[in-house]
């Protein structure tokens with residue numbers, strides 16, 4: 513369905529990943545199961561009185577089973593990012609996800625920002641979410657995504673200290689890359705805003721997020737352009753979708769059609785992020801592939817030029 517030219521000679525990725533089975537690209541359809549954590553963290557004193565938003569967010573209870581049915585049909589294992597509070601509040605959804613063998617990854621405790629508090633508090637909320645995931649899934653999370661893409665200069669180190677294998681918040685490459693933190697390496701499985709369903713479908717004034725609503729065909733044209741470019745260049749596509757957004761009828765219908773198109777093409781590796789992280793780690797260990805490695809943190813403090821100006 514792509515209209516983009518395949519005739520140009522350019523190969524933009526210097527280190528394309530050798531994907532399993534000779535696949536041309538990797539795709540992870542990841543969902544963030546935020547449910548109504550969003551309204552409680554946005555309005556801690558008044559959340560019960562935002563009933564329309566709560567009803568919108570609780571649509572997760574209908575949408576998650578639909579997604580699971582879709583994945584069962586295509587034999588897919590995928591990754592669900594979870595605020596830990598949502599796991600405690602809606603354990604039946606967690607049980608259904610685990611029963612089908614999917615990965616559960618960390619996404620805050622109550623969808624709190626990871627970069628607006630002292631580092632000790634950041635560590636506290638991270639430990640609290642890890643504890644819940646261990647208790648409810650039987651194993652430690654392998655991956656993390658910052659709520660609202662929030663991450664501080666400390667986050668990668670805190671994740672590496674706790675044994676996380678990957679982050680899927682950051683956006684600095686087309687293929688996985690590695691942050692060399694003081695606590696060891698952390699693999700980044702990058703995504704970006706084009707693959708987030710809020711940008712295409714969400715009109716929620718109570719969250720100050722007001723976008724024109726696109727048709728499913730318009731949004732999936734964007735997603736598919738990303739996937740077809742990844743196929744040409746050996747890249748990777750990771751969605752940042754939400755059951756209460758993409759799980760609604762017209763969109764989940766379009767997702768079902770997209771999966772049919774992709775699986776008919778037969779040359780895209782659709783995998784959970786823990787499997788993609790394990791694959792690239794194995795390729796890096798044998799020398800079959802070399803990730804870009806970033807010394808980290810990029811900045812230990814704000815720019816001194818600006819501090820000096822403020823003091824004047």
Ligand SMILES: [Zn+2]
Pocket residue numbers: 544546619623659660
């Ligand atoms: Zn989220």
